[in-house]
Amino acid sequence: MFGFNKKKNSDALLTQYDIPTFPTTVLNILSKLRDPEVSINELATSLEIDPGLHVRILRTVNSVAFGLTHKVNNISHAVNLLGRGRLESLVLSVAVKDGLTKNNQVQWLDMSNFWAISARRAAMARGLANILHPNVQSDVFTIGLLQDMAVPVLANAGGNRYRDIYQNWLGCNQCDLTEPEQDQLHMNHAHLGAQMAEYWEFPQTLVDAIKSHHALSNEAPLSVRIAALIKGSSENDTSEIIVEKAQRMFNIDSTITIEMLGMIEQAETDGLISPGATLVEPTSGNTGIGLALVSAVKGYHVVLVMPDSMSVERRQLLQAYGAELILTPGSAGMAGAIAKAEQLSADNGYFLIHQFTNPANPATHQRTTGPEIYRQLNGKIDAFVTGVGTGGTITGVGHYLRQQNKDIRIVAVEPEASAVLSGGSAGPHLIQGIGAGFIPRVLDTTIYSDIIKVSNDDAIATTTALAKQGVFCGISSGANLFAAQQIAWLRKTGGLRYSVALGIVLTLLFVVPTTLFANQAQTKQGRVTWVNDGDTLQVQGVGTIRLIGVDCPEKETTDRDWKYLRHGCNDQHQLRLSAASTLKRVIQLCKGKQVQVQVGGDKRDRYGRTLAYVWLPDGRMLNQLLLKEGRAIVYRRFEFDQKKEFIRLESIAKRSRAGIWQ
Incomplete structure (x- = not known):
């Protein structure tokens, strides 16, 4: 139901915030919100909006961060004025109809300070701007043509720079084009986003990611490369590429x-x-x-x-x-x-609706989502990884992909705390959106060949790591990406080229910088079955390293006493460390530099895991690895102040509220 804040009527709010630049049609929308029974279709009809135009706007520009003026300095008031966020596409339809989007600006908005339609969206935009351009002290807004990439337009730069770039891209003064006309010219959002990012000198990794995103799709961009694209890798390199299906903000068109x-x-x-x-x-x-x-x-x-x-x-x-x-x-x-x-x-x-039993659920995904993913990746898919909620996505997409290529691995993701698909018991968990606690009727349990169980901590940690890179998604998306990494890194044989992880929450808004989960400490050659003083490894991006000061146990006990620290893409490249080895090791580069390595020893978290750290000479962390039961994964990567030579291991047991290692 629509409606204003009951404490004040619509006229009083409009007067209070003084919005003289609103066109009559938008004021009509606001005034009609007094009637709580009016439907969005009735509202569209009364405003003489072409239904086709409205649907088109909803599906293509849909999540434009639509706002009021700089005089509305409280986002909650903006939400009240526009009467629930679902009016955004309707208002934008009016704007297109009345030619208000000429020059690719909603001209009746004050460009000096733009407020999004909800607190969450505004926070995302501001947070993203702070990550990409922290030195600019300004509020931000997003423009519909860039919304798929969520590239923020910095308010103090305004529309002129946007218009100039757009003109350069088109090669002519056609800035008064409507959205349908732009589509006819095949103007791609990602291309424009890349040019804007370069213009404003955003981090090069983001620019590269945006261009990679564009390269994946010749249609409305929905898929992005999320990991790998390791610097310097060739087309024939076997490094895994994980692709995340980036759903648009607020699940619109997802x-x-x-x-x-x-x-x-x-x-x-x-x-x-x-x-x-x-x-x-x-x-x-x-x-x-x-x-x-x-x-x-x-x-x-x-x-x-x-x-x-x-x-x-x-x-x-x-x-x-x-x-x-x-x-x-x-x-x-x-x-x-x-x-x-x-x-x-x-x-x-x-x-x-009966989403858990409705056959239209998987049928829709088999008809739409599956072909979309297969088409945008040109069929180059080895594994499809997704969390199981209703089971409709994995069943529908899985059947379509298997029809195209029976060798594609379909991988189900479920919460470790409620691993029903694996034969465990239902239980409470924090990965909202998956793990219903029972096997849904629409789920075809024969369609997937693997099940990955993800803990609450791992899902939250991955989600948090993404957020720190400006990618805002839900916890189940973090679980999907975590599971996709396991499939890519822990597979029995090499050769996987693409691994698709499908996020199902509010999910990703734009492309993550490609260095986030790339493991730059990959071996090019050699295999170390266990470590002795003087052993060397050839590490990509680092050079030849020599292990010194290693204290291995005098005799081997059983395999379960050993942990594997993976540096490469398959079983041929691994460094085997003894769980009984000493706490601190030193890796020495053959050029004379030393790298500190700290291994958790007998300290474990609640899941029986220990950590290994690899530090560069200037104090930067090369990798942080999580070891458990014969495997290791890159948990997260970040850089420390160069003044810090290393961080002592005593902090290993200290955990934040989000479950991140401190």
Whole structure:
């Protein structure tokens, strides 16, 4: 339902914030919000907006960070004024219709200070700007044509630089083109984003990532390279490339939104529902966001039932899209939410979508998501990795990919704390969006060949690492990427070229710099079965290294007493360290420099893991590796102040609230 803040009427708010530059059509939208019964379709009709234009705007420019003026200095007031975030595409449709986007600016906005339509979106934009351009003290805004890449336009630079770059790209003064006309000229968002990033001297890694993103897709960009592209690697290099399906902000035009649209349209085709009906569905938040969006556009009232253990942000976002939210005890899990939704359907005649049992769920992914991924990667896929919530994505996409190439590995991801697919027991976990605690009926358990269990800590740590690089996504996206790394790094044989990880939460907004998860300490040759003084390794990006001061046990016991520290892409390149070795080792470069290595010794975290650190001579960390049960992974990478030669291992047991090693 639409509506203003009940404490003040719309006229008072408009007067209070003095918005003289708003066009009449936008004021009409705001004034019509007084009527809580008006639907978005009725509003579009009354404003004489072409339905086709509205749908096009929703699907292509959809998540433009739409705001008011610099005089609205409180984001919550902006949300109230625009009457729930779901009006953004409608207002933008009006702007396109009335020619208000000429020169690629929403001209009636004050360009000196732009507020996003929600606190989350504004925080993302400002946080991204701080990461990319920390020296610029300014508020930021994003322009619709760049939203897919979420490249921030710095407010104090304004529209002229944007327009100049756009003119250079087109090679002519055609800046008054509408969005459909731009599409006809095949103007690609990622290309423009790359030029803008270069113009503003953003980090080169981001520029490279944006260009790589563009190279992957000749259509609306949806997929990005997330890891590898190791510097200097050739086309024939066997380094893994992990591709993350970057869904757009707030699940608009994402696979889950398409999934919910497919199920609703199938119900409409079957004559089960029509606009004006009330829909009900249990959700952990992911599908609920897509369902709320589709319901808002198509004119349905939606009631969502969600465990109260889900985040407050999810609740707020669902309510912002106009959904009625009912919470169930978190201890009952998704089963409790399903039971409550079924009760509401039976008692009130609400239509239950049945995402866990609805055959239209996987069918939609088989018809849309699978072909999209296969097409954009030119069929160069060895493994498809995704978290299992309803099971619709992995079933639908998996069947399509297997039809194209039976050798593609389909990998399921589930929470370690609720590993039902692996035969374990259901339990509470923090990876919202996957791990329902039971095996959904739509899930084809024969479609996947591997199951990766991801702990809460690993999922959160990966998500946090991405956020520090300016990539904002949900915890299940972190779990997907973590699992994809395991498939890429721990595979039994070499040769994997592409590994696809499909994020299913609000997920990624743009391309991550390509150095985030790249392991630069890769061996080019040699195998060390276990370590002795004087052993050498050839390490890419570092040179030849020699191990000195290594204290191995006098005799080998059993394999389980050894941990493997992987430096390469397959089993032919590994450094085998004894768990009984001394705490500190020194790796000496043959050029005379030394690198500090610290191994956790007998200190373990709650999962029985220990850490190994590799430090460069100038105090920078080369790699931090997590060792457990015969394997090791690059947990995260970062640089320290050069004054710090190394950080002592005593801090290994100290953990932050987010579960990150300190």
